[in-house]
Amino acid sequence: MSRFDPRRKVNRALLAGVSEYDHTAPDDAQGVNGQLPAVRRNRRALEDALRRGGVFGAGEVRTLASPAPDDFTVELRRACRDAEGLLLLYFAGHAVTSTSGSELHLQMRTARVLTGDGLPGSVSFSEVLGELVESRAQQVVVILDCCYAGNAAGIWHRFDDPRRKKDKILLLMSVQPNRCILGGDADAATPFTRELARVLDGGGEVWLSGLYAAVKDRMAAAKYKAEDDDPQRPQALAPPWDPEADVLLAAGPVDPHGGGTEDTTGRFSWLRRPLDRVRKPIGLFGRTVVALVLAFVAIGAAGYGVLTLTGGSGPCEPPLELRVLTDPDLEPAIRAAADGYLASDANTTEDGCPRSGVTVYSAGAAHVVTALGEHSDPWQQPREDVNPQRDIGPQPDVWIPATRADVDRAGDAQVERVFARLEPDHGPFAYSPVVLAVPEGLDAGLPPTGQSLPKLVGALKDADGRAQVRRPDPEFSDAALLATVGLYGDGADVRRAEELISRAGRPEPSAVRLLCTLPADDAADDRSAVLVPEFLLRSGVGCHSVTRAGRTAVYPDDVPGLEPTFVRVRWEGGDRDVQARDDRVDRFRDWLTGEGGREVLGRQGFRAATGERGLLAGKAADHGLTSVVPPADPADAARLDRTLERYGNAHGPGRVLFLLDSSGSMAGLWDGPSGGPGILKQTLTGLGRGDEYGVWAVHGVGGPTHSGLLDFGTHPRAEAEKALRAGEEGARVRDAEADPRAALLDALAFMRERGAGDERPQLIVYLTDGEDDNRLAGDHLREVENRARESGVPVAMVTLKSGGCDRDRPGTRVAEASQGRCLDAGDDLVPALRDEVARIGTGEE
Template identity: 50%
Template sequence: MARFDPRGRANRALLVGVGDYDFTRPEHPFGVPGDLPAVEHNLDGLRQALRAGGVFAEDGITVARPRTVDEFDRHLDAAVDAAEGLLLLYFSGHGAVPSTGDELWLLMRRATIVPGTESVFRGAVPWKSVLTVLSRARAERVVVILDCCYAGNASAAWDTLGTAQRQRTSLLMSVQANNRIDAGDGDTPTPFTAHLVRLLRNGEIGFDELADRLRAHMSAHHTTLREPPEPWEPQSRSATSGTDVLLAAPPVRPPGTPPSPPAPPAPPTPFAQPHGAGARRHVPKPGRARAGLRALLRRPGGPGGLVPLTGRRRLAAVIGVPAVIAGLVATGLAVLHGGDGAPCTPPLELRLLTDPDLEPTLRKAAEAYLTSKANGTGDGCRRSGITVYSAGAAATVTAFSRQSDPWQRPTGEDTNPQRDIGPQPDIWIPASFASADRARLTSPERTYVSLEADPEPFAYSPVVLAVPQDLAAEPAAERVGSLAALTEAVRKREARAEVRRTDPENTDAGLLATIGLYGGAGERDPASAERGVAQPGPPARTGAELLCTLPDDDAVDDRTSALVPEFLLKTAVGCDSATRTGRMAEYPVDVPGLSPTFVRVRWKGADRDGEVRDRAVEGFRTWLTGKGGAKTSGPAAPGGLAVFGQDGFRAGSGGHRPLAASDFGALADPGVLPGPALPTAMTDALKRYREANGPGRVLFLLDSSGSMGGLWEGPGGAPGIIAQSLAGLGGQDVYGVWGVAGEPGGSRPYAEVLSFGKHDRQEAQRAIPASAQVKDLEADPYRALVAALGFMAQRGTDDHRPQLIVYVTDDEDDNRLTEDGRLGDLLASVRAGRIPVVMASLDSGGCDKGKPDAAISEASGGRCLDTKGDLVARLRDEVARTGTGDEG
């Protein structure tokens, strides 16, 4: 995996610890459980580990012990404003969640807890607000580490971040959701931070390895304070950019060098106060050399000069290592020297925005360009660096055409392309030539951007039907035809054959596939066409994700064709190569192909380094496309086209011949291939797709039998788990809850806990734990599931809105599923009903192979969840795939 190396940048670490609390129980009725003396050891140990780790300079580490929310906010604002490379936030102290369990709160020193129907935390910081502040940071990567009770509940807010923020934000949580943890004996650090510090001091380590090793150690040696105890399992959310981030790389001492002396105590920051002290202490300003380094690292370009690199940050490669200033070798900077021995100046950075399907190939191309002769200045230095990042295709078109003003100057949270798309690009490479036309302003609105697209695409890839080998046509002539004819032929070979397509909102390929599904002239009913590609949950976001998730179920993989770009049959194979079904490409003549196009993006007022930036863009364009432009110091071709050829692309014009050997299930010459889409066809298909499906329906079954008594109370209890999962549902979704327990032979195996209908989410989250009651009766899951299938089928007769059944149970009564052949009958019913059923087992082995829960979920096309993973987060995700998540 690629790794972002922040060494030598303006990095900041904010270490927040709250060990002493002004109000504690039993002295104060609304106080917190008690002081946490181990926190002070956490701060000391982590500060020393980071200082020795080679990533953070001493003046880049702030230790804070905030008494109030205002103090915490000032510290956080200062760190957010100062960090340009890596921003690390660490918190150790009391964490708390309300009865609904839907939000984590970080308790400051003067915090109190006011009990009620939903507890109120005064003097505490809501985790969601911390994420909001972090979203405006200029830092290229953000890492958050939480060591507190209920830390795992922080994942819910991370999961709802915009795509751009998930791309650059990594979150490490000390324990799984809804669990309290032991803070240790007070004479040493907490168990979690103690091992965290050991790993950081033990050599080079990145975020993903750190999270994996912490999880392995803690789960093997510690348990949580939940009753009964559970293995202590730290959780993590890695930045979705696919690039890890280096957190520590201690410098290697030459042999015979004595160890460095212990680190002196870190000076307090202007806001930090020693315990019991009220006076502020002076903090020395960084020396001129370090200030000069930060100035060198500032990025040129953008309206009026500097533009913060907010939003997505996927580094294609090390973008021209900055020059070293004498005396700063301890910061870990590498040195590039020119031909005369003089250090190179930092290269100009270009920002390249692209379609998510194209991003992996363009990252390879950018890496190749950075070290090529074409990017050299002739004296051993680099002319430019390139940051490659992607964003949803539909959102990108909208941002260019109607949101260039807030893209330059975000004015609020509702419309903020810097957050949702990423930094203002110099180059845009959409996957379809038509998208460049769609993105141009066609109304009299004010615009701050102009798009200069090349007259033709530089590469091509048809959108193909990737058919399992056993179902594919043998003769080449039968592998070409209309999409309807090709899919019908596959269904004749396999009656259960399915077709899936990626998200039309996220990739141009998904939208182009939708054009074919709806018919060339839009003659098919969109709702009917969408039923033909229906699946549990939402469509995959990219073609690679689709091809990599199909092997999760061998039966589905064997019978499912995927509408994806042809080149992915070559590149998207590393995810599950041992078990995946081989696929052959069939070529729909009515699905337009991908036509990557080079677009120069110009921003109004961004002319400070205009000529230099133009030369840098043109140099990359010439190398990438092999067409015209200014001469460079290296050959212009094959350049980027060779990279695209290696990844399975075809020539952008002519007969679209393969750029390299096509030995991956594709036809070298399938005949005349479809051209690019018309802009109007893409716009119309997107509009019809958005109107095709309405809000969702979800029916929750809650096992309320007597055996559930020990799994009932609090946010981690069964009612609380369901209440938390409502985060994925909105005001237009319809849902209800049944309590499953009843008298033997009774007329109904359930009782209504929450009526089936539209609800205010917060009211429903309060109502479910309040209304649900454990009964001294047994559950009959067979009768309850049969009733639920019939109930939901009746409500889906007049439309085709997405539906879901969720059953939360301890599996104590699953023997009633297997008696008298009931399970076979139930499996037949769920297959016929085509309503996904999520079995959420509170038993860690509930989803083991051969268990009824696993069989039911598989037969229905749903998911089986148990406590071996983060059941709460995964259930919330499953529900969100059915619901709208909107409160309107």
């Protein structure tokens, strides 16, 4: 790319800002996360700045206010067709990534979020790139102000472009990869666009490289925050640009009141530090000289070659960049440490230049272990099916897992040809126990230490029936996996253990996200104890505009703690700059594990890695913590792998057996959506293609007590619905009574046999009118209760009349014995039963 001045060419700017959405949560369960009134101001501010900028002529700036996907695509194609010089595309609005993070979806006005990866109303960024590379424009600049904007750079890199046409596309992004930004309010534009417009409107020539530098500096000075209290750092595709490879974006008249010498674009920000050094000693006359020098540099095209005034040889060379991969829950703390290191003397040369930069990023712990253990080859040479560069990020120089056991897991999984060599430190550099953080509003009276996690959870629920326990995703977060080790215990029934955890849709990927999303529902926040790393109770409270329920930490004695460990990663063929890289890694390690790192980690809430594991800083009581905590046994690699396998089994395809009372008394409760078959039909949405299920018709006494309506196995939805359709060939009422005792005993034996070899979730649903409950009483009832208690299979007892779930009713007693649920006509039957089935099924269809 050469330095590109688009004036006097045919240019186009397309500004798409989605401020209003048709579907928003919580009113619509499939909606996006609210309206974005600030985006209205974004559109106006950027449009005004570009119109005054002198690059885009009359009619060359087009604004789209909350377009639908088709409207956006039509206008994008038109801009691609019409632009011959510069094409600028701007998007502000909601955006989400795919589950793997490999795609960015720009959410237009009609956007919805469905179960799985269904995202109607969105436009993928890959699709946008496909249009832009085929445009007639000589240069394309894409500006994104949305959540996950930084992910666009990885998509650009992965974009299949054999003719190298994508090189004309440059990206400016509002935030780092895998970060959400705040939506703002109606009073002002969002921070990134606000600063963008101010710099563009500052007068004079504004080139893309200078625009990026200035916006980055201004946002850092203002300390704008993204979600999870992270600094919001704008990104560009490949900064810094060569001065001779740039794009002019504005060339408006200089503001006569602007001071003249102010570096509004930030192109000469490298001069500030040396100039600041000499400003004080040389006095007033010297300050005048400095101002004249800066003005001269700003005017002259050769300004990049001016020497610093300290006698050095010129501006700082770009520092070597270290890539640090860590656990999702550790990322904010490690980033804070990296920021402290970057500003420290340990990372500064005698000339005042940085020795290295540090890029901190995270990915799911289990995925990282697999990638470093089994996929180090495709990490260097990505394949279509396995691509850690896409799914995790660049090859790390340093890996900081949450537990040393992860290093052993990766090492055990390494194949014969290994392209990544792991060199862990001998011990961790910090410690944080995993705690059960109990809301202060739950009067549980739990002992702070000395109890196992299952006992603590059981005591909590016994003390307060409102209590719920939530945990992040063990397949993503090591803290959640460590908590699951304690939850399962030695030889525990995994299905029963998982029933202790409250489920409301897909679990949050990390404890950071869990703690910051719970306050959106005050009632849920007030009754939810959470399994999280202790340090987050101190440092993880900056969820912006939300107020989190106060919590007190309880310390299970059977849950291993977080022990972040510094691991040097060496890559085959990565020896070109090995000496310099080793030096930078060693300096970062020494600082992180020394006094500087301990000070930052102390503020983040960590404890000492050895000894009594005391807090590195702060008073424990101020944050609901305990001063001295006996550390649990360290995590074991084999046990972590086994726990993860058992968790996957417990949340894999489920098994559900439906028992439909088909006795004669059901005749008046049979037809329509509120009849027995209709209710069961509506629960099928919770089941997917991998789930096994069947339907028994319950009728008859003294002989066979049930007959098959739908064989047990996997089924297309239509096949199951046909079996439940009323009629001679489907579900029908029989001229007989029913024996619920015999049917339930048969069902419990049937399901126990099928679940003997694995830990897949199971459920029995018995739907009845309760007319034959006289056969489920006395010894017969106790027999069913005992069998249900032993089986480990929860039973949902559903009675179509009121009072079926009153105290001591058969339905109530069987449900409680099996740790299932009792529902009757006093409940909202269909959604409640659908939820029970969805807890077991995968709902993939």
